[in-house]
Amino acid sequence: MGEVIVITSGKGGVGKTTTTANIGAGLAMESKSVVLIDADIGLRNLDVVMGLENRIVYDIVDVVEGRCRIKQALIKDKRYPGLFIIPASQTRDKNSVSPEQMANLTAELRKEFDYVLIDCPAGIEQGFKNAIAGADKAFVVTTPEVSAVRDADRIIGLLEANGLKDPKLIINRIRPQMVKKGDMMNIDDILDILAISLLGVVPDDENIIISTNKGDPAVADDHSKAGQAYRNIVARTMGHKVPIMEMDEPGFIDRLKRLFGVKVG
Amino acid sequence: MDFLGLFRNRNKGSKSAAKERLQLVLVHDRAGVSPEFLEMLKGEIMQVISKYIEIEQEEFDIQLTRTKSDDGERTVPALVANIPFNKMKPNTIRAKEDETE
Numbered sequence: 001m002g003e004v005i006v007i008t009s010g011k012g013g014v015g016k017t018t019t020t021a022n023i024g025a026g027l028a029m030e031s032k033s034v035v036l037i038d039a040d041i042g043l044r045n046l047d048v049v050m051g052l053e054n055r056i057v058y059d060i061v062d063v064v065e066g067r068c069r070i071k072q073a074l075i076k077d078k079r080y081p082g083l084f085i086i087p088a089s090q091t092r093d094k095n096s097v098s099p100e101q102m103a104n105l106t107a108e109l110r111k112e113f114d115y116v117l118i119d120c121p122a123g124i125e126q127g128f129k130n131a132i133a134g135a136d137k138a139f140v141v142t143t144p145e146v147s148a149v150r151d152a153d154r155i156i157g158l159l160e161a162n163g164l165k166d167p168k169l170i171i172n173r174i175r176p177q178m179v180k181k182g183d184m185m186n187i188d189d190i191l192d193i194l195a196i197s198l199l200g201v202v203p204d205d206e207n208i209i210i211s212t213n214k215g216d217p218a219v220a221d222d223h224s225k226a227g228q229a230y231r232n233i234v235a236r237t238m239g240h241k242v243p244i245m246e247m248d249e250p251g252f253i254d255r256l257k258r259l260f261g262v263k264v265g
Numbered sequence: 266m267d268f269l270g271l272f273r274n275r276n277k278g279s280k281s282a283a284k285e286r287l288q289l290v291l292v293h294d295r296a297g298v299s300p301e302f303l304e305m306l307k308g309e310i311m312q313v314i315s316k317y318i319e320i321e322q323e324e325f326d327i328q329l330t331r332t333k334s335d336d337g338e339r340t341v342p343a344l345v346a347n348i349p350f351n352k353m354k355p356n357t358i359r360a361k362e363d364e365t366e
């Protein structure tokens with residue numbers, strides 16, 4: 001039986017789809033069988049981030065309304081054996097699917113796949129309720145900004161109220177230079193406030209934009225820092241202990257201090 | 266001596282503003298507790314404690330936050346009060362002495 005994990009955030013645009021694509025591809029790189037579900041019905045995105053937009057025939061609404069079998073809606077990602085996506089419908093809305101239907105769909109999929117990842121839409125309405133219905137774990141994505149952390153807090157409360165205990169946090173788009181200057185909340189600040197366990201930290205990285213342009217998840221790019229961060233998150237998802245990576249090359253002063261044995265903060 | 270650090274600390278950086286504002290706004294978000302209610306609670310707690318202790322009224326701070334439950338399984342809301350004080354009031358100590366007599 002596979003795991004069903006929902007990737008959610010509350011606030012829009014913080015990186016749920018990017019995270020879903022990268023964790024999915026990363027798990028497949030580790031030889032896991034994975035299906036990604038785009039639950040953002042009406043605003044289909046995961047297919048383009050994955051570079052699979054030209055292969056879509058059926059979508060999730062077709063599946064739940066019985067116009068096709070699950071198998072027919074699974075788009076195989078040819079780059080990674082074992083990786084599939086079920087796209088969202090672009091022409092319908094969130095109310096085309098019910099939480100029961102999502103729970104049934106994920107229950108079927110987990111029989112066949114090691115991981116079922118659900119890309120949740122922004123917000124706390126019907127789309128969110130659908131996306132979490134069949135999940136037994138949740139990853140909450142936030143950025144180090146007031147509004148994103150505030151919404152993450154709200155989502156954490158809602159997840160727990162819906163029986164999704166112990167959600168894990170992914171902090172996305174950290175900018176080490178700004179953190180260093182005291183102009184961006186750091187990991188500890190955010191953990192202090194949200195009091196949940198940390199799954200990983202992804203730096204703000206141009207490679208994400210480049211890889212999204214190409215439809216090639218950054219997790220496969222050895223030279224991308226965000227890619228490395230996602231590989232670490234993938235390892236942790238699989239239960240391995242991996243330390244949170246140092247974001248930052250130590251500056252000149254830090255190196256000097258280290259040289260003289262002064263503790264660097 | 267870390268002069269750079271000194272400068273950095275002086276103009277604190279905007280992140281402390283972010284953190285403080287977040288903590289404040291989450292108080293109300295979390296329990297659906299209104300600022301008025303917290304003020305009222307704060308006032309009453311302050312009254313009780315002031316009977317025995319000379320507290321720094323300005324510094325008195327009460328917040329709602331989250332913490333791990335005792336079994337470590339869940340996160341639960343917690344009321345955290347920070348009450349710096351100068352000294353116990355003399356009549357408090359006397360009351361204690363009276364008791365032990």
Ligand SMILES: Nc1ncnc2c1ncn2[C@@H]1O[C@H](COP(=O)(O)OP(=O)(O)OP(=O)(O)O)[C@@H](O)[C@H]1O
Nearest residue numbers: 012013014015016017018122173203204205208212
């Ligand atoms: N670590 C990062 N570094 C740089 N850019 C990023 C990073 N993560 C995400 N982005 C960019 O931020 C934008 C939003 O990301 P994404 O679409 O994944 O967010 P989302 O949470 O799924 O949005 P929505 O709520 O609309 O579904 C995209 O343009 C993406 O390329």
Ligand SMILES: [Mg+2]
Nearest residue numbers: 016017040045
């Ligand atoms: Mg998205």
